[in-house]
Amino acid sequence: MLGILNGRVYDPANGVDGQVQDIWVQDGRIVAADQVPNREAAEIFDAAGLVVMPGGVDIHSHIAGSKVNAGRRMCPEDHRADTGAQNGVTRSGGGHSVPTTFATGYHYLEMGYTTVMEAAMPPLLARHTHEEMNDVPLLDKGAYTLMGNNRFLLGCLGHRQKAKARDFAAWLLEASRGYAIKIVNPGGVENWKAGKRETDLDDPVLGWDATPREIILALADISTELGLPHGPHLHVNRLGQAGNASTTIRTIEALDGRRTHLAHLQFASYGGGGRHPLRSAAAEVAAAVNANHNVTADIGQVVFGPTTTMTADGPLEHTLHQLSGSKWLNNDVEEETGGGVVPMNHARRNTVSALQWCIGMELFLSLEDPWRTFLTTDHPNGGPFTAYPEIIHCLMDREFRSQMLSSLPDKAQSRCGLAGLQREYSLQEIVIITRAGTARALGLANKGHLGVGADADIAVYAPQLNWSMMFRRARLVVKGGRVVVRDGQVVAVCPGHTLCVTPGWDEGILPSLREHFEQHYTVGFDNYAVQDDYVPYCEVIRCK
Numbered sequence: 001m002l003g004i005l006n007g008r009v010y011d012p013a014n015g016v017d018g019q020v021q022d023i024w025v026q027d028g029r030i031v032a033a034d035q036v037p038n039r040e041a042a043e044i045f046d047a048a049g050l051v052v053m054p055g056g057v058d059i060h061s062h063i064a065g066s067k068v069n070a071g072r073r074m075c076p077e078d079h080r081a082d083t084g085a086q087n088g089v090t091r092s093g094g095g096h097s098v099p100t101t102f103a104t105g106y107h108y109l110e111m112g113y114t115t116v117m118e119a120a121m122p123p124l125l126a127r128h129t130h131e132e133m134n135d136v137p138l139l140d141k142g143a144y145t146l147m148g149n150n151r152f153l154l155g156c157l158g159h160r161q162k163a164k165a166r167d168f169a170a171w172l173l174e175a176s177r178g179y180a181i182k183i184v185n186p187g188g189v190e191n192w193k194a195g196k197r198e199t200d201l202d203d204p205v206l207g208w209d210a211t212p213r214e215i216i217l218a219l220a221d222i223s224t225e226l227g228l229p230h231g232p233h234l235h236v237n238r239l240g241q242a243g244n245a246s247t248t249i250r251t252i253e254a255l256d257g258r259r260t261h262l263a264h265l266q267f268a269s270y271g272g273g274g275r276h277p278l279r280s281a282a283a284e285v286a287a288a289v290n291a292n293h294n295v296t297a298d299i300g301q302v303v304f305g306p307t308t309t310m311t312a313d314g315p316l317e318h319t320l321h322q323l324s325g326s327k328w329l330n331n332d333v334e335e336e337t338g339g340g341v342v343p344m345n346h347a348r349r350n351t352v353s354a355l356q357w358c359i360g361m362e363l364f365l366s367l368e369d370p371w372r373t374f375l376t377t378d379h380p381n382g383g384p385f386t387a388y389p390e391i392i393h394c395l396m397d398r399e400f401r402s403q404m405l406s407s408l409p410d411k412a413q414s415r416c417g418l419a420g421l422q423r424e425y426s427l428q429e430i431v432i433i434t435r436a437g438t439a440r441a442l443g444l445a446n447k448g449h450l451g452v453g454a455d456a457d458i459a460v461y462a463p464q465l466n467w468s469m470m471f472r473r474a475r476l477v478v479k480g481g482r483v484v485v486r487d488g489q490v491v492a493v494c495p496g497h498t499l500c501v502t503p504g505w506d507e508g509i510l511p512s513l514r515e516h517f518e519q520h521y522t523v524g525f526d527n528y529a530v531q532d533d534y535v536p537y538c539e540v541i542r543c544k
């Protein structure tokens with residue numbers, strides 16, 4: 001039993017905006033004051049003068065699995081840059097942009113985050129992803145299952161077998177213990193395997209009777225039909241390329257009301273291209289998102305400094321390798337997806353990096369609905385998640401932001417509309433874009449708020465003039481009812497849950513799946529699905 005008393009509470013899902021309230025916790029849940037039978041026996045934390053909010057919920061981050069681990073192996077320099085030491089409760093571990101599993105859990109918790117979604121899980125490599133997620137202490141986690149380039153699915157779509165495609169998607173979510181459908185450069189990764197570098201929305205997928213548009217619409221419909229708590233999580237075609245805003249806007253139009261989450265929108269909001277230099281198209285993309293209430297988006301803000309890029313978008317990483325000259329890893333995943341890793345330095349004096357920073361900020365300030373706009377860096381692509389406090393400071397403090405802008409190359413400043421945007425985020429809006437809104441978009445009814453019955457995931461901060469300082473280290477973090485962080489230090493460790501869905505599917509699909517595996521996979525069908533042992537802390541979130 002725990003009472004957090006007299007704090008200024010920010011709980012936008014329940015309409016609480018800084019009022020002084022008491023929060024009571026029992027058996028891992030928030031309870032009403034009059035439901036606490038023996039308040040004298042409760043542990044009390046006096047939060048007078050402090051800010052209380054739900055634990056952070058990160059909707060898009062790469063924290064576990066084969067490509068994250070490849071990034072760790074590839075970049076020993078990243079680990080030398082940031083070492084960690086055990087303190088009797090924590091284990092050793094470090095890493096700046098690709099931290100070890102343990103350090104990932106500790107650093108998120110120290111900032112007050114309690115739930116993080118791994119944004120791209122190749123189903124064939126799901127065991128690795130779950131083993132690492134189990135290794136990440138404290139956080140609740142879920143993983144999005146990659147499907148946008150799956151050859152079995154492409155076969156179903158080519159033969160116009162909609163019901164079979166739906167049953168396959170449902171089976172694959174269960175087999176991989178995934179949480180949502182992930183689509184990365186649909187058709188484009190398959191085309192990359194055949195040597196084609198760029199694939200737009202209506203280009204053919206080579207060897208299949210399907211286009212990216214058809215893949216996206218089919219998976220969006222399937223998400224709805226299966227009642228998945230989170231809509232399809234879409235990394236659009238032509239991500240990272242000059243002039244890709246037109247593809248992004250056409251994709252939003254094509255969705256035509258279908259619920260969809262657009263991942264790391266900053267990387268999809270570029271003008272220019274051809275003989276024209278890169279420029280911001282944030283205003284045009286933001287207008288499309290503002291007008292289409294079926295769409296949510298996380299930003300994928302770039303922050304300056306060294307990082308490691310990693311994505312299932314194999315051709316994109318090849319392009320980054322060619323542009324940067326950095327070392328590169330390509331990892332095509334059999335019948336399913338691809339992937340690549342390239343270390344990168346987002347240098348402040350580099351026009352492209354500076355412009356990417358501006359475009360992310362411009363999107364944050366131009367997207368009108370905070371309930372559909374979420375804070376991410378697409379960790380570690382735009383930069384490590386540990387930079388979130390600095391981004392919050394930029395959003396809340398116009399003066400600080402304009403100082404940052406004025407330090408950037410003139411070409412970056414002149415090719416975006418950031419200088420004309422005066423908006424400052426309120427603290428309540430920050431709570432929405434980092435926890436209340438993300439929890440809602442993920443369909444996590446017990447997270448992102450502090451109402452009775454919610455999971456007791458709570459973050460308490462000491463207000464400071466510098467917002468970055470405030471959000472860097474939480475004064476107190478409660479996870480599932482347990483105090484796990486005090487004064488920015490992890491003081492207790494426990495495993496987090498793995499969030500999964502079990503949408504159900506028709507067994508009639510099994511014979512053709514078995515045949516497909518026997519013909520094309522290096523893994524036997526009976527060995528493919530992730531066994532229970534790999535998800536010991538599984539929590540099934542109900543489909544509608």
Ligand SMILES: [Zn+2]
Binds near residue numbers: 062378
């Ligand atoms: Zn990502």
